[in-house]
Amino acid sequence: MAIDATGARRGGAGLDRLFFDGDVLILTGWTCGAATISLSSESRLVPPVVRVEVERPDVASAYAFSNPVRGFLCLWRAPFPKGAELLAEAGAGRRKSVALQSFPSSDLEPDLNRILLEYVAARGGLFDALRDRPDLTRAIAWSTVHSAQPGGPRGHIDIMKAVADAGGLCVGWSLGLADFFLVDDTGACQELSGALRWNRPDIVEGFSPDYGAECAEAGFLQALAPTAKPGTRVRLIARTGDDLVLIHERLAEPAPLDAVGYARWAFALPVPPERMVERFASHDGAVLRRLVARSRQHGKSEPVVRRIGPVLEAPDVSLLIPLYGRFDFVDHQLLEFTEDPFIKERCEVLYVVDDPNIAQPVLSSLDRWWQLFRVPITLVWGGRNRGFSGANNLGLSVARGRKVLFLNSDVIPRAPGWLEALNERLDENGDFGLLAPRLIFPSGGLQHDGMAFEFEPNLGVWINDHPGKGLPAPKAPAGSIIERPAATGACLLGRREDFLKIGGFSEIFLIGDFEDSDLCLKFRRAGWKVGVCPDIELTHLERQSFGIIGSGEFRARVMLFNAWQHQDLWGKTLEELSGEIWVE
Structure with a gap:
């Protein structure tokens, strides 16, 4: 024409x-x-x-x-x-x-x-103009060439790992007066204007003579699109004026497939703690959510259930006790249970094995425990590690009691009769959906008398607080119930039908933290109160199995990830409850 x-x-x-x-x-x-x-x-x-x-x-x-x-x-x-x-x-x-x-x-x-x-x-x-057309975006990005003009845009992809159909992370640096993009070989394009940025002293030292103030916050972390997978080729592209420049390209390496394994790798990347919540919201929070959800899709086979001792037809309470890492506390608990007629005669004790490494030793200990303590026991083994929420939900699916007590293996009774009193108090107060006892450290200081919610401005997230923790426990009137915003899942009693109505524990959290407060908030949303009975005291050794999972910085970042998820679900409610007066 x-x-x-x-x-x-x-x-x-x-x-x-x-x-x-x-x-x-x-x-x-x-x-x-x-x-x-x-x-x-x-x-x-x-x-x-x-x-x-x-x-x-x-x-x-x-x-x-x-x-x-x-x-x-x-x-x-x-x-x-x-x-x-x-x-x-x-x-x-x-x-x-x-x-x-x-x-x-x-x-x-x-x-x-x-x-x-x-x-x-x-x-x-x-x-x-064509960024919404991946096929054409790919053609444009793959037609670009390197340009090493003095003062032009510079950058490098240092680390890039991905999980198929979940996404991944890209970490690197870029500087210069340009707009930067990541484009993978499917044409998926991500602008680095939304990347998490921080200062890289090595870049400042190496490039400040030529780029000056442009070297500030050159480091970046950017989530990869869900289309990315191991072997995906990703290009770092700079848009400068009317031109596109290829800065660097790299193949994505395999990231750990397991949610905890992925977290161990990803949380070690150099992002300041005060930027972690921002990072989860904009980058790898979505990837971790996909991996956690994927882990729940496996292992749907029927659990192994073994019982020893007389089996009650209709127990008053089912005690659900997850076991992970350590199971030596079982002897201490059973020693106290054997002195408690209510537990021996009217309850069922279920230990839920949540660790493949201890499954066989625990199953082999069943006869020994029966011979030593004469407490009827049910062992439940789900074939894999499910985490705190998953283990408790598995136990809930097996439990037959009218009520259910979620109990940590490191919570030790101090005297008989505590569960019977807690059970009766819940029966007498139908407006309460959950009741917890007071928990005391072995040293005698207060560990738990209910939870409150506190906003941590330096981290940008709501956290769970235990007011009075470590202080001498205040005197408690006999028979009292104090309403609290939430209570710990280390020892928490409720009606089994109510747990089933609200769907049990949410299984979106990583390893542990915030599952119990999430459960309490679901009960409150359904119209029930949450309370603590401070005159009923048990000893809590607290988090004895978590040392196996990890400590220090990794545990702190796991807590922040779970706090971010908790806040994402309950932000408005947390703000409202923070205004409640903590009444003794």
Whole structure:
């Protein structure tokens, strides 16, 4: 499709390439003098989304035009107006038009790369306009080349790992006056304007002579798209002016598939603690959620259930006690249970094994425990580690008691009769859905008298607080119940049918933390109160099995991840409850 003047050679127009797939129209060609090529509909011109002009000395030489010749690239996006047509005009009534929908398919350009090679200056504009089209974005990003111009954009992908169908993380650095993007080989594009940034002293030292203040916060962490997987090639692209520059590229390596394993790797990346909540919200929080959810989809087989001793037809209370890492506390608990007639005669004791490493030793200990303590025991083994919530929910599916007591293996009774008293108090106070006793450290200080919620501004998240922790326990009136915003899951009694109604524990949390407060908030939302009976005291050794999982910085970051999830679910409620007065 071309019109040119054959006399004075002063004007003309021509079309070189036409890319059209129903959604995107890209037109390249040339004009001379007053000649134009445009998209028109009902006698009006439809402006392009992108228009780029370049010199075309080849056309000027071939046609010997006396006027300057300009090459052009124009892009339009659907929806196209009804009756749209390509229109070429060169003055003096010389015009030619072709309806857009009737353009011969044989004349269409099937390969966008040929256009990109001819119109390098248009890459930036096309990249911006076509970012919602991964197939075309990939073609544009993969047509870019390295540029090492002094003072130009610089950067590097240091670490990049991914899990198939979950996503991953990219860590590196970039500097220079440019917009930076990550584009993978599927065309998924992520702008680094939303990346988590921090200062990299090594970059400041190496590049400050040339880049000065631009070196500040050069380090970045960016979540990869869920389409990323091990082996995915990702390019770090800079958009500077109308140009696109390839800065660096790297293949994604395999990240740990297990949620805890992934967390151990990801949490060790160099992000300050005060930026972790921001990081979870914008980057790898979604990846970890997918991995945690994926872990719940495995191991649906029936659990192994073994019982020893008389089996009650209708127990008053089922004691659900998860075992992870250590099980030596079982002897101490059973020693106290054997002195408690209510537990021996009217309750069922279920130990839920949640660790493959101790499954066989625990199962082998069943006969010994029965011979030593004569307390009827049920062992439940689910075939894998499920975490605190998953283990308790597994036990709940097996429990037969009218009520259920969730109990940690490191909580030791101080005297018989405590559970009977807690059970009766719940029966007498139907407006309470959950009751907990007071927990005391072995040294005698208060460990738990209910939980409150406190906002930690330095971390940007609501955390669970145990007011009075470590202080001498205040005197408690006999038979009292004190309403609290929440109570610990280390020892928590409720009605089994109520637990089933609200769906048990949420299994979205990593390792441990916040499952119990989440449970309490679900009970409060359902209309029940949560209370503590401070005159009923037990000893809590607290977190004796967590040393096996990890400590220090890793545990702190796990806590922040769970706090972020908890806040995401209950932010408004936490703010409301924080205003409640802590009444003794």
